[in-house]
Amino acid sequence: MTEHTLTVAGVAVDTRHWIGGERVASLETFTDVSPIDGSTIGEISRGTATETAAAVAAAKAAFPAWAATSRAERARILHAIADGVEKRIEELAIVETTDNGALLRSHRRGVMPRVAHNFRFFADWLLKLDHEDFETRGHTNHVSWDPAGPCVLITPWNAPLMLATWKVAPALAAGNTVVLKPAEWSPLTASLLADIAAEAGLPAGVLNVVQGYGSEIGDALTSHPDVRRISFTGSVPTARRIAESAAGNLTPLSLELGGKSPLLVFADADLDLAVDLAVEQYDNAGQVCLAATRFLVDESVVEEFTRRFVLKATALRQGDPRDEATDIGPNIHPRQLEKIDGFVRRAIAAGARAVIGGHRKDGQYYAPTLLADVAQDSEIVQEEVFGPVLTLQTFATEEEAVRLANDTRFGLAATVATGDPERAERVTSQLVAGTVWVNCFFVRDLQAPFGGSRHSGVGREGGTWSFDFYCDVKNTVTAPNGWKNHG
Structure with a gap:
């Protein structure tokens, strides 16, 4: 163990950021506390504008190669990440229960298996993502989904890893690179996800994890001109601040916000x-x-x-x-x-x-x-x-x-x-x-659209809707007689 490693219920967790395929420590830390008994879990690297800039730069540098990676290879790596999650379900479950206080039995039986399913589903959906060509006055229309670029994903504390991977999986499947900012009240399983992704062969810089307070690093992430998509789950007031921050660059947003259902x-x-x-x-x-x-x-x-x-x-x-x-x-x-x-x-x-x-x-x-x-x-x-x-x-x-x-x-x-x-x-x-x-509740299928109306959110994710958001959807129109001089 090192000074940057915690042992949480027997599981080693690195407290540093994950940037460009390397662990990066901050000069300052914040204290992570277990809600179960109020005990201190440990000190976590507290990100600043320096770390956020480095993470976005790493995501930008890794983007061209990952975007050019074939669909089949991207899907293979996502399935390998799912394999890694399944091998560590017990570890992930006990760490997240310690960190956010949700039921261990739920993490074991439902939440962590769903984390693996998030990666498998979007890997498989990527391979069948298609739109049938159609004709316009003899011209052929072909729809394609092009990777958009670096994505900032800001996730909540109530279901940390499940909701993080609900965003990370489709963003990676789409060919984008990611900067994940987990909630400061429950950061630990995001760090473990970085380890699992690296072990699965995800190239350096494709997934980056920056920890810290949203009030200190949020704006640096959401206002960055190199960020091409922002997905956020959380409160309405925070969403307003993110929207204002992103407005200068017209960065597209997906916002899953509050409810009073x-x-x-x-x-x-x-x-x-x-x-x-x-x-x-x-x-x-x-x-x-x-x-x-x-x-x-x-x-x-x-x-x-x-x-x-x-x-x-x-x-x-x-x-x-x-x-x-x-x-x-x-x-x-x-x-x-x-x-x-x-x-x-x-x-x-x-x-x-x-x-x-x-x-x-x-x-x-x-x-x-x-x-x-x-x-x-x-x-x-x-x-x-x-x-x-x-x-x-x-x-x-x-x-x-x-x-x-x-x-x-x-x-x-x-x-x-x-x-x-x-x-x-x-x-x-x-x-x-x-x-x-x-006559039912909480029956969720990843191919269904998910999001809210009014102040409960902007946009929909799930199935093809996720790829519509995380990609630049392109239509290519080809004339019928454009090849007569070919060859």
């Missing part, structure tokens, strides 16, 4: 299913952008729905996320916990009633909370909390349910519970959301 429960719904869907919204201690945090329930069934929900929600086990029996772990950071508690305290002061929860617990744990008697225009209904806090409202008619569902500035997702397929079709056609689930 509804769960609509109609009287004809299977109530047991509806309650299961409702309790699922406490996943990852409520730190899921897609979570349906606003329950809109038909007034004729709200009493029974609430009774069943309370029984099921209060049976959830909250505690150490490394314990297989735990259902809800801690929130990521004391600052986030204070934010969550502030939302709840203000809501209760304004007249809301805590059906369950409504208070902090020891450490960085917040009790699963359901607030009733909330006004539609109240802060707790309109603003994203990003914690285990849900609200309950009622509706009398289908029209009122749709109106309430759409009455926020967000539009990321929505969930509908109903036993009537015709109602499902009517309601989903009117909901403002990038994704709508009917």
Whole structure:
């Protein structure tokens, strides 16, 4: 081990940046703390404009050769990265649980296998990416996807490696080079990804990882004239700053932002299913952008729905996320916990009633909370909390349910519970959301478009939509008689 290596649950993690195929240390560091018990994990290299400039320069230098690499070879390397992830699932899982507090069982069984799938999916999609040629007055139109250049990818702390590779994989598959900036509250698995990618044979400079505070290095990355794409997942205020920074160079943006999604429960719904869907919204201690945090329930069934929900929600086990029996772990950071508690305290002061929860617990744990008697225009209904806090409202008619569902500035997702397929079709056609689930939740396919409406985001990624964003899409038109002098 060296002075730049941490041992996290028995796993060696390098704390330095990864730039141009080499480890690079900064003069300053920042402290990484585990939300499980507040213990210090270690000191992480704290990037400055110097490191960001070096990373972009490395990505720019590596771009021509990687862009010229055949689709088959790029796909082979992405599959090799997936192989490396699968060999280290247990290590990646325990490191990320230590770093961000999400359930170890979820990391083992779902999240880290999805990380590998991200690389495999986009490798395979690259090989079949095509658009059929078409004719215009005898001329042939041929559509192609050209690599755009260096990409800056800024990722969140709630699902660090899964959401990072959701961006890294298509960007690399498209023939671009990458500068990845992981969230400062959960940087460790991005460092491990750099090791895995290098071992898989990814050329130096194609993937670069720069750690640090967004407030200190974000602008240097997003305003850089050599950056050709920026993809960001996070808050609306940060997205505004990124958009302003990128505007000078007209750098294209993909923004996946906040949500305040509804769960609509109609009287004809299977109530047991509806309650299961409702309790699922406490996943990852409520730190899921897609979570349906606003329950809109038909007034004729709200009493029974609430009774069943309370029984099921209060049976959830909250505690150490490394314990297989735990259902809800801690929130990521004391600052986030204070934010969550502030939302709840203000809501209760304004007249809301805590059906369950409504208070902090020891450490960085917040009790699963359901607030009733909330006004539609109240802060707790309109603003994203990003914690285990849900609200309950009622509706009398289908029209009122749709109106309430759409009455926020967000539009990321929505969930509908109903036993009537015709109602499902009517309601989903009117909901403002990038994704709508009917009688299910969190079923995700990488070939589907993903993104938000209104303040929940700009653009769509997934399948060909990802390549549309990470590439310069070109149409080549060829005349029918242009070859008569050839040969």
